[in-house]
Amino acid sequence: MGRWEPNARGRLEQAALELYVERGYVQTTVAEIAARAGLTERTFFRHFADKREVLFGGAGTLRELMVGAATDAPDSAAPIDAVAAALRAAGAMFEERHDGARLRQSVIAANAELQERELIKLASLGAALAEALRGRGVGDPAAGLAAEAGIAVFRIGFEQWINGPGEPSITQVLEASLAELKAVLAGGGSGSGARRPPHGP
Known part of the structure; x- marks a missing residue:
């Protein structure tokens, strides 16, 4: 085989995911992944x-997309609206990847080390988003609060999406989750926990 292997990275990712699901993450070796992909360990x-x-x-790409979208939001956009732009960018990255995202998440959920790595990734993403908001002139603690709220929306919305049939799209799910958060903060929303007046005569 020559030095150039068409779509080597994609083939390795696919092979690894298949093996992690079939055999388990811990039991799978790099040699097995390379062999499944028809490539070498090197x-x-x-x-x-x-x-x-x-x-x-894909963590680096996701961070670049979200930070870029927040940075490029109109100057007049409120911090949470800049975060909304970042969420739309994240959604666009995952469109058409529902099955792969679901399998990936099942592998992570089955391994404590991978769960920890996922939390570190999300924390890094939140820090980068907060820094992007500061670059827009948003002060603290507003920058940190808006960024962390965005990461919470992303995490919960992403979980809803992968556990569902793939429709509505992840972008729609994230937008709905952000709208729910805004409603909760405004004192309404289905998840606000507000006491409702009793029914009856």
Whole structure:
């Protein structure tokens, strides 16, 4: 095989995900992933530092998309609206990837080390988003609060989406989740916990 392997990274990601689901993350070796993809271990390590990073290789792209969208939001946009732009960018990245995202999340949910890595990724994403808001002139604690609210919306909305049939789209789910958060903060919303007047005569 020549030095150039068409779509090597994608083939390795697909092979790894299949093996993690079939055999378990811990039981799967890099050699097995490379063999399943029809590539060499050397090729694997040209693309990934270790087998864990196969599941998190898109984190940098996601961060760039969300930070870029927040930064490029109109100057007149409120902090939460800049965050909404970041969420739309995140949604666009995951459209058409429902089945793969569901499988990836099932692998992460079954392993404590991977769960910890996912939390670190989300914390890093929140910090980057807060910094983008500060770059827009948003002070603290508003920048941190808006960013963390956005990450919470992303995490909960993403979970709803992967546990559902894929429709509505993830972008629609994230927008609905953000609207629900705004309603809760305004004192309404289905999840506000507000006491409702009793029924009856």
